[in-house]
Amino acid sequence: MQLERILQSQGFGTRKECRALIRQGRCAVNAEIIDDPFAELAPAGLAFAIDGEPWRYREKAYVLLHKPADTECSRSPRGYPGVLSLLPRPLYERGMQSVGRLDVDTTGLLLLTDDGAFIHAVTSPKRKVNKVYRVTAKHPMTPAMLQQLVDGVVLNDAPDPVAGIAAVPVSDTVFDLTIREGRYHQVKRMVAAAGNRVESLCRIAVGGLTLPTDMAPGGWRWLEEEDLKTLWGANVGDPGDDGEEA
Numbered sequence: 001m002q003l004e005r006i007l008q009s010q011g012f013g014t015r016k017e018c019r020a021l022i023r024q025g026r027c028a029v030n031a032e033i034i035d036d037p038f039a040e041l042a043p044a045g046l047a048f049a050i051d052g053e054p055w056r057y058r059e060k061a062y063v064l065l066h067k068p069a070d071t072e073c074s075r076s077p078r079g080y081p082g083v084l085s086l087l088p089r090p091l092y093e094r095g096m097q098s099v100g101r102l103d104v105d106t107t108g109l110l111l112l113t114d115d116g117a118f119i120h121a122v123t124s125p126k127r128k129v130n131k132v133y134r135v136t137a138k139h140p141m142t143p144a145m146l147q148q149l150v151d152g153v154v155l156n157d158a159p160d161p162v163a164g165i166a167a168v169p170v171s172d173t174v175f176d177l178t179i180r181e182g183r184y185h186q187v188k189r190m191v192a193a194a195g196n197r198v199e200s201l202c203r204i205a206v207g208g209l210t211l212p213t214d215m216a217p218g219g220w221r222w223l224e225e226e227d228l229k230t231l232w233g234a235n236v237g238d239p240g241d242d243g244e245e246a
């Protein structure tokens with residue numbers, strides 16, 4: 001593939017912009033500046049640098065972000081900074097978006113990608129990818145409240161009860177709730193329906209992936225092949241089952 005097309009695919013601008021960038025001597029491959037935009041290179045696994053910053057060619061990009069509070073998942077945020085502003089600009093340019101959405105005040109594990117099929121697969125309840133939320137409630141969670149969350153609570157937008165997969169106490173007011181759907185404000189509404197109120201919410205796991213304990217809010221890392229296997233390796237069910245779209 002021509003070098004200018006490789007850079008374009010990775011979010012470094014239009015073909016024309018990438019051509020100019022290369023001609024300006026800003027692109028290196030194997031520590032050697034290449035100023036020919038039409039140089040033919042095999043993209044798979046290509047390591048290159050732009051203005052000295054190392055990159056690797058990725059046909060599709062997958063990222064795990066520790067979403068901080070007061071950020072929006074939308075690509076066109078309205079009231080708060082968008083989560084994509086926490087990533088290098090080329091990731092925005094290549095069309096990355098969040099895999100499902102977390103509320104502005106929710107923190108924790110957020111996946112982002114430019115792979116539409118992946119987004120669909122992770123957010124479809126048919127694939128049964130568990131999402132675990134660490135919930136801090138306003139009042140102590142009684143055993144009856146926790147039980148209600150797994151038995152099922154009725155939310156105001158659907159007649160059928162919604163049941164969590166597990167509700168495990170961490171302390172009096174903190175517990176981990178596992179759900180598979182991704183309905184609007186689902187955890188907050190479930191907890192309200194059980195007679196309590198969410199004070200703060202942090203997503204700590206999606207499938208087999210957990211929020212790294214050493215990753216500060218705003219931190220991120222690439223997800224590699226192995227990570228995607230880890231994601232799918234846990235709690236993934238039969239795609240034939242019914243369920244709501246997330």
Ligand code: URA
Pocket residue numbers: 101102103104106184185186187188189201
């Ligand atoms: N449930 C909520 O209520 N909010 C979130 O951000 C995610 C799940």
